[in-house]
Each structure stands twice: as C-alpha cells, then as structure tokens.
Amino acid sequence: MTKAADGRLARGEARKTLLLDAAVRIVGEQGAGALTHRAVAAGAAVSLASVTYHYPSIDDLRQATFEHAGSRIGLEFLALVTRTASQPDALPELCGDFTAHLVADRRTDAIAVFEMILAAGHDPELGPVKRLLDQRLARLLEPYVGSEAAALTVTAAMQGLVLTALAPDPARDPQWLRGAVSDLIRRYRATPRPGDSSWTRS
Amino acid sequence: MTKAADGRLARGEARKTLLLDAAVRIVGEQGAGALTHRAVAAGAAVSLASVTYHYPSIDDLRQATFEHAGSRIGLEFLALVTRTASQPDALPELCGDFTAHLVADRRTDAIAVFEMILAAGHDPELGPVKRLLDQRLARLLEPYVGSEAAALTVTAAMQGLVLTALAPDPARDPQWLRGAVSDLIRRYRATPRPGDSSWTRS
DNA sequence: AAAGTAGCGGTACATTGGTACCGTAAGTTA
DNA sequence: TAACTTACGGTACCAATGTACCGCTACTTT
Secondary structure, three states, X not given: OOOOOOHHHHHHHHHHHHXXXXXXXXXXXXXXXXXXXXXXXXXXXXXXXXXXXXXXXHHHHHHHHHHHHHHHHHHHHHHHHHHOOOOHHHHHXXXXXXXXXXXXXXXXXXXXXXXXXXXXOOOHHHHHHHHHXXXXXXXXXXXXXXXXXXXXXXXXXXXXXXXXHHOOOOOOOOOHHHHHHHHHHHHOOOOOOOOOOOOOOO | OOOOOOHHHHHHXXXXXXXXXXXXXXXXXXXXXXXXXXXXXXXXXXXXXXXXXXXXXXXHHHHHHHHHHHHHHHHHHHHHHHHOOOOHHHHHHHHHHHHHHHXXXXXXXXXXXXXXXXXXXXXXXXXXXXXXXXXXXXXXXXXXXXXXXXXXXXXXXXXXXXXHHHOOOOOOOOOHHHHHHHHHHXXXXXXXXXXXXXXXXX
C-alpha cells in the first residue's frame, strides 16, 4: 500500500482541533473581529507559526472556525433529536431545554455560529456553510412540523430567539427562551386539530 | 439668553449625519469589522481628523453607528405600523412586505442592526441600545398578538427570519421571507378562532 | 542509511489602524 | 476689536496584525 499511518498527520489533526477549539472560544467571547492568528496561538498556548502553518491566511482560519462551531452545534442537536425520535410530542420542550442551556452556559460555539451566519451576509464563501447547517437543523424538525418549508422557517425563527437571548438583559426572565422556543415549535406543529388543547396555549 | 443658535454646531450635526450614513453603509456592506475611522472618512469624503473629532475613539464611532442604524429601522417600522393601525388584520402582510423589501434592497441599515445585536452579546455597552429597539418593535405588535411577552417573541423570531434571508441563497425563493413573516405573525394572533380560514395556512 | 516531508519555533517586514498633536479658518461672545 | 470655541486638515507615532521566510526536529518512505 502506498500510504500507511503517519503519526505526524494524526498529531497535526489533533493540533488543528486544539486550535479550532481555541478559535471558537475567542469568537464566542470577543466576537469575530478578535479572531487573529496570534490570539489563537496564545489561546491554545502554541507558537504563531503553528497556527499559520495549518491556516495560512486569515480567511482559512475564519472558515475553519465557523465550520467547526457549526458542526459542533449541529451534531449536538442531531443527537438530541435522534434520541427523542420515539417521542415526537416531547420535541418542543426538548428544543426549549436545548437552546436554554446553550444560552445559559454562554456556549461560545453557539455565539460563534451566529457570527458566522451574519458574516455569511457579506462573505459569499460562508454562504454554503450556513446553508448546510440550516438544512441539517431543519431536516430534524421536518417530521414534526410537516413540511420542509415550515421546518426552515422554524429553524430561522429559533435562531432569532436564541440571538435575542444571547444579549444579556437583567430584566428578562432567564427561563424566557425555554418557553418561547417550545411555544414556537408547538405553534408550527403539523396537522393542527382545532379541538386539541395542546394546540392552543394553556 | 445665554445661548443662541451657533451655526457651527448646526454644521457639526450635519457632518455627523453624513459620517454616520457612511458608517452604516460600511457596516452593512463589509461587516462591523470594517468600521474604522479611515474607512468612514473615505466613505464620506472627509478628512480623518473630522471623524476623530466627532468620534474620538472607535467605540464612540461604533455605538453612534449602531444607534443611527437602529433608529432608522425603528422609525420606519413605526411609521408602517402607525399607518395601518386602522386595519389590524393587514398587519401580517404588511410586516411581510416590510421585511421583504428590507432584504431585497439589501438595506445596509438592516444588516448593520444585526451586527449590533450580535455585538451586544459580548459588548455590554450595546445591550441597552438593542433592548430599546426590541421594545419599540414589540410595542407595535403587542395590540395584535395580545401580550407583551408574545410580542417580544415574535419580534425576536422575525429577526431570525430576516437574518436567514440576508444570507444570499440562490436556491431560496426570493418571496420566502414575505410569506414566512406574515405566516409567523398570524400564528401568534391573539384569541385565534379555530374556524377562521385566515388562521390556518391556505 | 539516505532522502523526503510534516510540524512547528523564531524572526522579520510591510500594512493597517487607533490615537495624539499642531495649526488654522470661520463663527461666536464679551 | 479681542478672546474664545468649533470644526476641521495634515501629520506622525505606535501597537497590532497578516504574511513570508529560515531552519530544525521527528517521523516516514525507499
């Protein structure tokens, strides 16, 4: 065989993960503007050259960071929904819990994802990354809300709720997001039955 | 009276508006990271010192830019809702039109507002600015959706829809946002009547 | 063993951008 | 008219940053 296991490559991949974890933390805590080669090097306690070696240009670093953050959130959400596939009625509450925890923990990867979404507005290169994430999230909701179009709408609306909850507001109930998200999803449930009490809010 | 009209002050205010208009355009087109004293000076065709005179630090410039963008959108939305106060049933469609136009025109002030919202996540100084805008928007929807809490939820969800629509996606129907927004608001209408055909989607 | 390559530390250079400073013209107040 | 203030234009300094380059080490292939 022409290629065997290269210990160096494995080490490189591990280093990349280390760098991207640090990068996501930086973006989440200080915004996309703070993402620099040097900041990542300092955050991961490695040399500048190690960062520029794996991500030569700042655009490389940005894109990889956003993909990393997006895939982390996406996979976690996938795990959640898969876990509850047997109990579709619990989906609204579970999504509420999921997003509430995301915000309560000030998960830097969640914030980083929004930085990416926004950057996609004026950086065409990031558009596909955002669309892929949206489609993954929407597909999980599709069985519950009925159509792909409705799933995309709910996905986008959920992002809006999370975005608002991310801005600290001492006057707002910390549990607001949980209720708002579950309520939102419930309102988009497919085939509403007018007599169903779970359709209208209690 | 100790103070009379100072022509210099009036000129300064006019210059400030000129600067902020350029600043909003820059943020909307290139993101918050591109907002620099020099970029604004170039965009407004004035000297660098003129920008640093009115906004000595970059934080001053950022905050003023975000307030400027937020108030522009807020006032426009206020005008829309006020204009239609006599026909509350038309609100969903009008909001759909409003947001659709915002995105279709790639309104830089709209994009700038989102940059602000996101920046408020890690910049406490911008929190109040965002809250003020949200409250203004929510108050306009409150009569329609019934409660302040629901109005805030709809406001946040709308922002999510606009945010998604701002990222260019050739595969998505340009009219998607209009329908999604009006549908969203309709789903949050107060005291839904199950038999009403406008409640369920056609 | 020889050659090649991935990973990475160190250094350096040019650019960008925040900010300070100086001077001046025009308008305002005393 | 004299003093004062606003609103600049011009210039410069310094820190941060993107990026290129050199060289060394360890691992892999031949």
